[in-house]
Amino acid sequence: MKNLLLLVFLVGMVGCREKALSPEELQPLAGKWRLSAVQPAGKNEWEDVTQSGQYQFEIRYDGVILDQNGLPACCAPKYLSVNGKTFTIVPKESLPTNPQCALVSCLACDTWNMDLQGDKLIVSYCEGSGRNRFVKM
Template structure:
């Protein structure tokens, strides 16, 4: 009986410690908008941002509900389920019906359900899956 009680206590402690603050849509307003890639850092040890020529830059949009759209306003392929901004997790839940993006049928996505976002000097810095590689975007 003591073992069951201890096990229940441990499960409750683990569940409580995993509970994260959830961001509300108004808390992600600073990152909502259209963004164009302007530089990348290949890893955590990279000291310099490598610039991206405007002709090679990708564009995406973060909608008010966290949905990631491509440059054509269609749902982007290989998008996360969560955004982490200012250390808090935001679950992406579409508030409007999304049109299908036929391009996504041609893309093989790697599993990455979380994008980490920072705003630095008016630029958006993303780190998909906390992988070390970072991308920097300017607002359009």
């Protein structure tokens, strides 16, 4: 009976384990990404972004989000949810201060939801905020 209870407990623990993204699985995200289209909240159509003033960001090997100048992004998330798996962002090296962040009032979401399909990345930041499509540079 004791062995049966232990087996049920272990199966329950394994079944309830959160799906986590390993650092190795994060590597396809690493690199620079350029905004190519936006899908406003409540709409089903994508709107292409023109070449001038395109937003860019970089995902570092450890999940840290950097802006186009290589500085930590303002209002960056604590977690990435990539194709249904969660990754906790823990910087592996020190980060410089981004002076622009002092000018920004963040209403950031802790988790950025990402759908990675090859060299295309669709990101939704907060529930109901629309989505952005990026292409790898």
